[in-house]
Amino acid sequence: AAGVIQSPRHLIKEKRETATLKCYPIPRHDTVYWYQQGPGQDPQFLISFYEKMQSDKGSIPDRFSAQQFSDYHSELNMSSLELGDSALYFCASSPGTSTRYEQYFGPGTRLTVT
C-alpha cells in the first residue's frame, strides 16, 4: 500500500540558510500534518492543512511557513535557520479531519543545521 512520502530524507544546511521540505500524502488523503521531533523529545505539532487550507497551527516559528497544493502535497519552508531547528520533521496524512481518522506518518526528514 502507498505510504506518505517525504523528501529529502536528509538535509544539511548552514545557519541563516533556507530549507524546503516536501510531503506527499497517501492517495485520497486530504489532510496533512507537520510535526517536529527534537533529539530525545516527543513529536510536536507544527501545522496542518485540510483541502489546501490551513486548519490548525501549533508551535511553529514565524520563520516557518507551509502550504498545501492542489494535488494535496505540502511543503514546509524554513528560513533563517538556527541550530535549534535541527530535528526530525514528520509529515502525516489522514482522509479527513475527524478524530476517528488515524494519522499515517512518513519516514521523516532529518534536518541538520550547522
Place this chain on the structure above:
Amino acid sequence: DQQVKQNSPSLSVQEGRISILNCDYTNSMFDYFLWYKKYPAEGPTFLISISSIKDKNEDGRFTVFLNKSAKHLSLHIVPSQPGDSAVYFCAASDGVGAQKLVFGQGTRLTINP
C-alpha cells in the same frame, strides 16, 4: 506542560510474556487516544486507538485499556515478540480543529529472547 506523560522511558520484557506500557494524561478534553510504534530512522506507525466512549479495544496481540476517571491508558502486548522492540508513543486528540496529536515522551520496549 506535558499533557501526555509516559513515565517509563524504557521497559524490558522476556519474549512470550506480556508487555504493559502506560500513559497518563491531564487534559480532560482529550477524547481519542492512539498508540504508535517507532523504529529508528522510520516514522511512527499506527498501532491501535480507542475512543473515550470505550474502555477497551483489542486488535490481535494488542489491547488498549482506557480509565477515564484516572486519566490513564495502557497498551498490552501479548505474547511479546522480538519484533515488538521499538519506541512506543502514546498520543491524544481533543477533537478540536484538525485533531492535532499530542504525544507522550515515548517508552523504549526491549523484548529479550
